[in-house]
Amino acid sequence: MTIGLLKEPDFETRVSLIPETVAALTKKGISVQIEKDAGVKAFWNNDEYEKVKAVIKSRSEVLQSSDIILSIHPPADSEIEKLKSKILIGVYQPLFNQSLMQQWANLGITVFSLDMLPRTTRAQVMDVLSSQANIAGYKAAILAASIYSRYFPMFMTAAGTIAPAKVLILGAGVAGLQAIATARRLGAVIEVFDTRPAVKDEVMSLGAKFIEVEGAADASKAGGYAVEQTEDFMKRQKAKIAESIAKADIVITTAQIHGKKAPILITEEMLNRMRNGSVIIDIAAATGGNTPVTKNNETVTYKGVTIVGNSNLQATMPSDASKMYGKNILNFMNLIITKEGQLSLNWEDDLVKGSCIAHNGELVHDKIKAIES
Numbered sequence: 001m002t003i004g005l006l007k008e009p010d011f012e013t014r015v016s017l018i019p020e021t022v023a024a025l026t027k028k029g030i031s032v033q034i035e036k037d038a039g040v041k042a043f044w045n046n047d048e049y050e051k052v053k054a055v056i057k058s059r060s061e062v063l064q065s066s067d068i069i070l071s072i073h074p075p076a077d078s079e080i081e082k083l084k085s086k087i088l089i090g091v092y093q094p095l096f097n098q099s100l101m102q103q104w105a106n107l108g109i110t111v112f113s114l115d116m117l118p119r120t121t122r123a124q125v126m127d128v129l130s131s132q133a134n135i136a137g138y139k140a141a142i143l144a145a146s147i148y149s150r151y152f153p154m155f156m157t158a159a160g161t162i163a164p165a166k167v168l169i170l171g172a173g174v175a176g177l178q179a180i181a182t183a184r185r186l187g188a189v190i191e192v193f194d195t196r197p198a199v200k201d202e203v204m205s206l207g208a209k210f211i212e213v214e215g216a217a218d219a220s221k222a223g224g225y226a227v228e229q230t231e232d233f234m235k236r237q238k239a240k241i242a243e244s245i246a247k248a249d250i251v252i253t254t255a256q257i258h259g260k261k262a263p264i265l266i267t268e269e270m271l272n273r274m275r276n277g278s279v280i281i282d283i284a285a286a287t288g289g290n291t292p293v294t295k296n297n298e299t300v301t302y303k304g305v306t307i308v309g310n311s312n313l314q315a316t317m318p319s320d321a322s323k324m325y326g327k328n329i330l331n332f333m334n335l336i337i338t339k340e341g342q343l344s345l346n347w348e349d350d351l352v353k354g355s356c357i358a359h360n361g362e363l364v365h366d367k368i369k370a371i372e373s
């Protein structure tokens with residue numbers, strides 16, 4: 001069994017495995033080959049991988065002689081032929097990339113996309129969405145504090161009193177909760193919206209105010225994810241958000257609906273009412289953003305409001321992000337590799353089945369097959 005780790009595309013700083021996680025594999029007798037400089041942007045040099053018995057190779061050698069290829073992002077189209085009949089593990093957003101998945105299936109690639117893992121208790125140790133969202137939420141609050149031209153905490157000094165920053169957080173999932181905790185530690189006063197009433201207690205225990213909007217669609221059967229809301233709910237929710245946003249200095253938006261475009265929660269009218277100098281960090285940018293002016297991977301200014309569109313804030317902390325991602329990958333590989341280092345795919349296991357997109361020349365994931373028809 002040989003595992004190959006690819007260097008990510010230029011825009012990515014993270015790497016699938018750090019030396020610590022590689023060591024856990026090589027100790028089991030599994031060969032690990034690392035593309036030269038794959039870990040450099042996450043501050044792991046080639047010699048640190050070599051110390052834990054990995055072998056440094058060229059990209060084409062890794063592609064050619066590995067059974068399992070680890071790559072967070074899809075390898076280039078021109079390389080895909082080299083992946084024929086191999087196993088590919090990463091985060092490929094198959095709900096948005098169905099035709100690419102079909103191409104990979106046609107080549108007999110077995111594809112595991114960890115963003116499709118069912119969100120069950122057993123899956124938590126390999127839940128890459130959670131580990132990375134945690135970092136994104138933390139960094140969203142830090143970034144907002146650094147861009148904002150005023151203080152976060154309240155100060156009473158001889159030179160005058162500074163009021164605490166008012167932070168509004170839309171979406172209290174993994175990222176939103178971490179953003180609340182971080183902004184609170186910095187001394188801000190926080191209001192929060194979410195469509196899942198179950199998060200109210202968590203929000204309040206972090207010291208923030210939860211603003212309820214009655215009549216949200218029941219998401220209890222959506223596997224931990226939010227569902228689309230009715231027009232009536234969205235209208236009433238927007239009216240309440242408009243009240244909060246007019247007072248807010250910082251808005252952190254994280255609202256997403258799995259596999260769909262992110263909901264627009266902040267309208268242009270609301271942006272017009274925001275204070276000059278206020279800041280929005282939109283981490284739902286990659287799926288369209290929670291505002292109509294968000295641009296993914298760009299910072300725009302709208303009438304004095306700075307709007308940062310960034311769904312990859314975890315890449316600004318590549319060392320910790322790779323450490324956590326690598327631990328998730330290791331836990332996932334423990335599901336598909338036996339103690340003796342042999343590949344064993346148990347299709348009765350909901351985690352194996354739920355994250356596998358293509359196998360044996362076919363798309364095998366029900367949700368992805370449903371897009372096709």
Ligand code: NAD
Pocket residue numbers: 118119120121123124127129130133170171172173174175176193194195196223224225226227229254255256257258263265
């Ligand atoms: P996400 O990134 O898909 O969405 C972020 C948040 O936006 C969610 O809390 C969602 O309810 C909220 N949202 C969606 N539409 C909204 C709207 N119109 N207005 C306001 N908020 C809106 O979610 P996530 O952070 O990945 O996960 C959400 C939840 O899933 C977690 O809090 C947890 O309960 C569950 N979860 C379970 C596991 C597990 O058991 N393995 C792992 C991760 C998450």
